[in-house]
Amino acid sequence: MRLDEFNAATPAQAAEVVRACADVERWVQQVVAGRPYGDVDGLVAAAETLADPWTEQEIDAALARHPRIGERPSGGGAAAQLSRLEQARVGDVDAQVQDRIAAGNRAYEERFGHVFLVRAAGRSPEEILHLLQERLGNTAEQERRHAAANLREIAALRLRGLVGA
Numbered sequence: 001m002r003l004d005e006f007n008a009a010t011p012a013q014a015a016e017v018v019r020a021c022a023d024v025e026r027w028v029q030q031v032v033a034g035r036p037y038g039d040v041d042g043l044v045a046a047a048e049t050l051a052d053p054w055t056e057q058e059i060d061a062a063l064a065r066h067p068r069i070g071e072r073p074s075g076g077g078a079a080a081q082l083s084r085l086e087q088a089r090v091g092d093v094d095a096q097v098q099d100r101i102a103a104g105n106r107a108y109e110e111r112f113g114h115v116f117l118v119r120a121a122g123r124s125p126e127e128i129l130h131l132l133q134e135r136l137g138n139t140a141e142q143e144r145r146h147a148a149a150n151l152r153e154i155a156a157l158r159l160r161g162l163v164g165a
Helices: 003-008 011-019 025-033 040-050 056-064 078-086 095-112 125-135 140-163
Strands: none
Touching (some): 011 025
């Protein structure tokens, strides 16, 4: 979708695009209400500003909808399709790295109570594994900040990709 199409879309159509980036209802509605945007950079900047900070409940809701790193999301919705594209490289590794990522995911979820979230796009599986292992040493407060920052980064990249096409 081009920016002019996004700007001209009905609120429901525009919200569908934004929701695929991060399913945080207040944020979706505020991004949509800010139309029209003069350029994609302005749209993404507004979206980033509106997402910082997200409330604890909004972070929980967004995290609950993200698949584990290394697992293929189910479903045919836009968010699932975007996750599959972002994680495409993670599935193309040897079994040992996949097993270590899966074990790290389990340890992370036991420690922090939610999925490990990192921007996978542009990162190698080995880099993701390193970040996962590194972040397991964080405090809950540090990790919450990392998770929220990664949610915002993923949402901004997705929005740029969807509206900048």
